[in-house]
Amino acid sequence: MNYLSESELIRLQSDLAVRLKRAKDRGYQLNISRGNPSPEQLDLANPMLSLPGPSDYISKDNIDCRSYGIVDGLFEMKQLFAGILECPVENIIIGGNSSLTMMHDALFRAYQWGASASTIPWRKQGTIRFLCPSPGYDRHFSITELFGFEMLPVEMTQDGPNMDQVEALCLDSSVKGIWCVPRYSNPTGITYSHEVINRLAQMETANDFRIFWDNAYAEHHLILEPDPLENILDACIKNGNEDRVLMFASTSKMSLAGAGVAAIGASSANIQDARTKIGVQTIGPDKINQLRHMIFFEDLDGLRNHMHKHARILKPKFDLVEEILQRELGEKNIAKWSKPKGGYFISLDVPNGCARRVIAMTEEAGVTLTPAGASFPHGLDPNDCNIRIAPTFPSMEDLGRAIELLAICTQLVAINKYLGKTDN
Numbered sequence: 001m002n003y004l005s006e007s008e009l010i011r012l013q014s015d016l017a018v019r020l021k022r023a024k025d026r027g028y029q030l031n032i033s034r035g036n037p038s039p040e041q042l043d044l045a046n047p048m049l050s051l052p053g054p055s056d057y058i059s060k061d062n063i064d065c066r067s068y069g070i071v072d073g074l075f076e077m078k079q080l081f082a083g084i085l086e087c088p089v090e091n092i093i094i095g096g097n098s099s100l101t102m103m104h105d106a107l108f109r110a111y112q113w114g115a116s117a118s119t120i121p122w123r124k125q126g127t128i129r130f131l132c133p134s135p136g137y138d139r140h141f142s143i144t145e146l147f148g149f150e151m152l153p154v155e156m157t158q159d160g161p162n163m164d165q166v167e168a169l170c171l172d173s174s175v176k177g178i179w180c181v182p183r184y185s186n187p188t189g190i191t192y193s194h195e196v197i198n199r200l201a202q203m204e205t206a207n208d209f210r211i212f213w214d215n216a217y218a219e220h221h222l223i224l225e226p227d228p229l230e231n232i233l234d235a236c237i238k239n240g241n242e243d244r245v246l247m248f249a250s251t252s253k254m255s256l257a258g259a260g261v262a263a264i265g266a267s268s269a270n271i272q273d274a275r276t277k278i279g280v281q282t283i284g285p286d287k288i289n290q291l292r293h294m295i296f297f298e299d300l301d302g303l304r305n306h307m308h309k310h311a312r313i314l315k316p317k318f319d320l321v322e323e324i325l326q327r328e329l330g331e332k333n334i335a336k337w338s339k340p341k342g343g344y345f346i347s348l349d350v351p352n353g354c355a356r357r358v359i360a361m362t363e364e365a366g367v368t369l370t371p372a373g374a375s376f377p378h379g380l381d382p383n384d385c386n387i388r389i390a391p392t393f394p395s396m397e398d399l400g401r402a403i404e405l406l407a408i409c410t411q412l413v414a415i416n417k418y419l420g421k422t423d424n
């Protein structure tokens with residue numbers, strides 16, 4: 001934008017103000033703040049609503065799913081997650097509907113009883129610090145905050161967390177964990193490189209340090225040839241650190257977001273420890289829901305075919321956002337944004353100090369975005385530049401309107417910044 005003269009900027013500003021007013025007059029009420037699946041995506045799983053049916057309650061290995069028991073889940077369900085998490089079937093525990101609950105509970109077990117049988121509970125070790133690659137997933141940060149742990153932001157690069165920072169911080173033994181969304185990270189959409197994964201597996205850490213490997217978007221590709229993802233459990237085993245990683249996934253955004261199935265995968269010792277404690281917490285998970293999922297998906301190929309149907313709904317939405325951002329902001333040198341190959345988000349960076357104002361202006365025009373700073377620990381974006389776009393839920397029409405408004409507001413706030421004026 002700095003290539004425009006002041007008078008050209010003022011002309012552009014007044015054109016944009018007219019467009020903004022026109023949009024405001026239309027009285028839109030659009031919300032693109034959370035990464036929820038759209039009704040069309042949820043419809044794909046509607047046949048599940050009548051499964052397993054009145055007489056189908058026996059699993060392939062002859063378990064009566066109506067009753068208690070089988071604390072770590074049906075074998076066939078474990079096989080499915082073994083494929084998703086790329087880990088041996090014996091090293092999987094199936095939980096309830098939410099992987100976030102499983103992450104919370106894993107963190108709680110380390111806090112209360114220690115990360116392993118031979119280590120001191122985190123609650124007895126004074127200040128506990130967690131590495132929070134940022135921008136990242138706000139709910140990871142909320143869990144960390146709930147436990148009173150100190151959050152140490154780490155820069156996110158195109159390859160994953162900045163490993164020079166991570167390695168340096170991990171030399172402090174009060175650093176006990178790191179949050180990772182390794183594939184199509186929330187919100188930047190990047191997939192961790194082999195190098196990052198190997199360095200995570202190798203680096204020096206406290207012996208009760210854990211990587212919370214939230215593979216929420218493991219199967220959520222927008223393209224046919226997904227980026228490869230190095231197997232972190234194998235890398236940890238190779239480096240003699242097999243207990244370092246706890247891997248999580250769920251079918252929340254594959255089947256039904258409120259009624260999916262979640263799982264954890266980890267080393268045998270970690271799984272044994274978790275299974276014992278989960279066995280006190282519950283007499284068994286919802287095996288009917290597991291059965292329903294297995295009848296519906298059948299196997300990993302079936303699940304992947306189903307995810308192609310999701311991609312066919314989602315890809316045009318991501319393309320639309322890209323098209324509008326490119327058209328409105330492309331040559332102006334005021335913003336950059338991610339072009340993810342999967343996942344649920346697009347991350348938009350506006351000029352430093354402008355995100356809060358852009359979001360507020362967009363909101364005044366009727367479009368609710370994820371609050372500024374939400375993707376950073378304590379909700380504080382140090383540069384006030386990051387905006388998370390969640391294109392999945394709205395219709396194409398609503399999404400187009402919302403992104404155009406966002407682009408108009410981005411330009412207006414940027415022009416005001418260049419002209420050294422406030423816009424309110």
Ligand SMILES: Cc1ncc(COP(=O)(O)O)c(C=O)c1O
Nearest residue numbers: 098099100137181186216250252
């Ligand atoms: C990175 C990430 N992890 C976990 C979740 C929630 O997963 P679940 O529904 O299995 O609790 C989400 C939902 O948006 C997410 O983006």
